[in-house]
Amino acid sequence: MGFLEQYVEGIPELDMEASRAAAAHIGNLTVPPGALGKLESLAVQLAGITGRIKPSFEKKAVIVMAADHGVCEEGVSAFPQEVTTQMIHNFLSGGAAVNVLARQAGAKVVCVDIGVNNDISHPELVSRKIRFGTANMAKGPAMTRAEAIRAIETGISIVEEEVRRGVSIFVTGEMGIGNTTASAAVMCAMTNTEPAKAAGRGTGLDDERLKHKIGVIEKALQLNAPDAADPIDVLAKVGGLEIGGLIGVILGAAANRCPVVIDGFISSAAALLARVISPEAAGYMIASHISQEQGHRQLLEALDLRPGLDLDMRIGEGTGGVLGLTLVDAACRIVSEMATFESAGIAGSGV
Template identity: 50%
Template sequence: MEKRFPAIAPRNQEASEQTRQHVDQLTKPLGSLGRLEELAVELAAMTGETFPVVTPPGVLVFAADHGVAAEGVSAYPQEVTAQMLLNLVNGGAGINVFARQIGAMQKFVDVGVAVEVEAPGVINRRIRAGSGNMLKEAAMSADEAQRTLAVGIELAEQIIDEGAKVLIVGEVGIGNTTASSAILSALTGADPDEIVGRGTGLDDAGWQRKKAVVREALALHRPDANEPLDVLAKVGGLEIGAMAGAMIGAASRRVPVLLDGFIATVAALLAVRLAPAVADYLIAGHRSQEPGHAFVLNVLGKQPLLDLNLRLGEGSGAAVAFSIVEASSRMVREMATFASAGVSDR
């Protein structure tokens, strides 16, 4: 499949070294702010700025339905996706609360909800009315998979042009942990028994059924691990493709991506397999309760900032973790150095 993505520059080592030297001159014992110091150096490398600015963050939430929901892989019915999209644009979802708390810009995008949601605040980029049921057919065509990525790139560029300095990407879509599990298994060879979780709260019988669905879909379609777009088309999701595209778009603009939970991190792995340089722009916001999340974080080599037993999605965990990213940025920009404060260094 043809892949056309914007160019992504490598990390700026000169900026990161300048930030590292500055952090070592701040009024504190060397290394005493631990992970915050490491994060500041990473932010400098990503942005190319010695004193990186991370506010305001931008939140993009992509919504889509999944045909595989018909197989009983979720504790909630499919109509919840459309209902939650309305809740999002009305400001009542978890991500809305946390986004307001951190002063984030917010955009909500319909890339494939089963029923069209016409409401102020819904950005219509519908590719189709839900993905196909991967147990019976491909989730989408190769062309549709390409289009999901293009939508994500477009929306990332749009919110960055409007001023976003860090990107948080979230999702709503009943059945999307099933699609994410299938993508992760296809890309890494992981056994579904290792990575498939309970999602929205399946009982034991539902959990076993979900594992079986993932296993059977992979056997049916045999997606090519060396062709990430083939994986997305056969067993993926419209919003997952859009999330991956948004991460590619952000990386091309030197904007850090603060990752949310399992679905967002699988989208990140997809983005990295499509455009490996994206990996340099990813920060793991938290580790969720989904068993596959720890697995995919390990594949990406990312250590999460938080572990609060979250499993909501929507970008909510990343929004909660953003305050740590902002603290790191403020440390570099606002703390005095030994010289400026007239404090004796040892």
């Protein structure tokens, strides 16, 4: 048994006793039953994840996995591949949208080069390059199975390092021109969805280029025949290195009893694969928002996740996930700071 299999076996189930205790506590707060909606279910989930009725998360991290995609050769993106490298420098200088929103949420941004098709040197960059971008999945597998496993294990190692630094909640983020194409292919392989219903406009494709993108996905799926019963096979054949890294982030968070806030379409594709690898990991996932990318709603439904926000966003990077941290903070404050009927001297039946 390899490291990944052993690691996944160690992912614990949620603490249902803590969840029940949190639900009972919420039932005594000075609001009508169910009045706080999704915040209540989120608070119960956080209790189950952490084993604490009143959890708090002082250190937060957005893990931005960055990698390039060989399928960009097919002209599936409105932007050139060089933008991946340029955006990484933007992350590292603190000027990207995810940096701005992370500062607001009190989270740090950890940028990881897991497969950028360029040599990048920066003191703040976490360099874990597996290869210089994936191969063109329209001509063959995106990567080898060994590389796919290594990508997942890289994500796990990043989380383990951050947990040792005191981080207790994670957000999935990504950067990689062409990664909506890979994510749509993953979705199609795992859910038997037609590419025309999974592929979206990504960074802003017009109708003609979207039609071409759909054709490329169809070709990649037919050529590679990914096995839906084997998520690592799907990752290797039509996925991306950053998608593999995010699978590892999700599994690593779950193994350490840390919530992991899922961002948009790409992160949700990674979450779908992670859920098949470890069904227990699903309980640690929190859906932050629903994006404008076609297929995201169906992916969330496949994951049985209810997004907290609907802001018409489609930027990626972890931006929606960082905004989701505000909901986590709100749920924590509700259970830790709100008065109960007894403490406030209010008759519960009169509210």
